Amino acid sequence: MILLGYRDHNVxxxxxxEIAERAGYYDRLGIExxxxxxxxxxxAALSAGLGGSLVEALRGQRRWKVALVHTLHPLFWIWTRKEGTGxxxxxxxxxxxxxxxxxxFTQKVLNDHWSAEEAPAVLRFPAGSTGDRLRVEALTSGVADAxxxxxxFAPSALSRLGLTDSLFFGVALKFPTAGVAVDVARTSVDHPSVRKVVAxxxxxxAKVRSRDPVALxxxxxxxxxxxxxxxQRLLADYLSPQYGPDPRDVHAAGADALDWLAGALHTSGHTAAEFYEAVR
Structure with missing residues (x-):
């Protein structure tokens, strides 16, 4: 059994x-x-969350290297109530x-896209499904204004709650997001089982890009x-147009992402080529 760790249980x-399981791709390759x-x-020697893996790599906690990148557009949003944030x-x-x-990500997009003299008060909620629901509840109840x-959560479902999409992170920044990262302390990026997961x-x-029924x-x-x-709207509007980046774009975006994140975390000694070299 191959364990694929996720950072957040999101789409x-x-x-x-999920598609690889439903379409039988893993079965055909003889892996679980x-x-x-x-x-x-x-x-777990593999990770689906590339951003969190890069944080751990920069901090010297794990020896992650990326084998596959799904998208360069982080699928996070800042949502507000209808009256907006100004x-x-x-x-x-x-x-x-x-x-x-x-x-x-949040700190970067706030700094880049809003002009407040003082940073907002941030209510910290955990990652994961519990945190998702708590953040929605904080916003809809008025405890938070964003x-x-x-x-x-599908954007169209949140819109029905009377919320407004104020900023999509996938437009505000590029960052190799979701895919397959490999802890090379536990296995090799070229191990046959890893290459099968990547395949x-x-x-x-391809199913995402074609909006195949199995992807839906x-x-x-x-x-x-x-x-x-x-x-269907999430697939058509956000996933299908943005999945499957060119490896050259991955390396370019990855270099910028690593430089920015290393600065934000006050770390040094890592290069994008080292982290993304297996993406071909």
Whole structure:
């Protein structure tokens, strides 16, 4: 059994794994792959969450290298209530844990796109499904005037709650997001089982791009509180146009991403070529 750790149980991390299972790609290659919460399974040699893996690599916690990148567009949004946040941005934000990759994304997009003299007060909620629901509740109840939400909720479903998409991270920045990272302390990026996982998920990317019914089924199965029509819109508007980047674009975006994140984390001694060299 191959364990694939995920950082957050959301669509953009797990859709290709789910398609590979549903379409029988893993079976045809003679492998069994189980998606498990990464923090609970440090023995997992593969990771679906590339941003969190890069954070751990830069901090010297794990020896991750990327074997496959699904997209360069982080699927997170800042949502607000209908009255909006104005040009200065939110004052109270329901966000992710401090030190997380999504927390770093959030700080970057706030600095780049809003003009507030003071940073917003950030209410920290955990990653994962519990945190997703708590952030939505904080926003809809008025405890926060903005919330960072990932692809566990379809944008069209959140719009029906009276919320407004104020900023899509996938437009605001490029960052190699979701895919297959390999802990080379545990296995090699060229190990046959790893190459089979990469082959299966590469085939799954093609299903995403073509909006194949199996991709729609996979998206629908991963969403919270959403209809099949919501899943179809998420697939058509955000996943299909953005999945399957050219390796040259991965290396270019990866170099920028690593430089920025290393600066944000105050680390040094790593290169993008080292982290993304196996992406071909």
């Amino acid at each position: 953009h991390e797990l859709v290709c794994h 792959v189980e998606a498990v919460p990464g923090p609970d399974h440090p023995e 040009s200065t941005g939110p004052t109270v934000l329901a966000g992710y844990p401090e030190g997380s990759i999504v927390g770093a 919330a960072v939400l990932g692809s566990a 299966a998920q590469t085939a799954a990317i 089924d996979a998206v629908a199965s991963l969403l919270h509180d959403s209809s099949r029509a919501d899943a």
